[in-house]
Amino acid sequence: MSTVARDLPRIETLSQSQQRGVDCVFCGITLTPRTAVDLGPRRLRILGHVTHWYPRACGHHPVMAEYLALIVHTQDCPTCLDGCATGDRLRRADREARR
Template identity: 55%
Template structure:
């Protein structure tokens, strides 16, 4: 299983994964009942620091 600190790079994720509607690891569709919030992350994108809030499925989120 992936550790929560090792998320895929934003450049490798789909729009749905970045928006939190799909698991950042496997891409499965998420809803509020099935999503595990992985907390706020900061990363560089387009020359600026941006915040994003990744989510995972229960299989990858450790619950």
């Protein structure tokens, strides 16, 4: 499974505005409340402390948004590999999007 290319860019490669969710993390366009897609909180480890950041994207990356929703979900879902309904739905959506 090639997941890396469709994951988020590494946070240290992003601008301050992208890290704060002001600009799209993928293309750098400035977001408005109407165009922003919330990609969910992401864990970030800084000097041994775990914190979160809240990446957002513009509406031009819907496939990635679905895929990222899956990533975010599986990070926090303990039963995903045992047939979780939400995980199944997201995985199906991701497969559809690849066709």
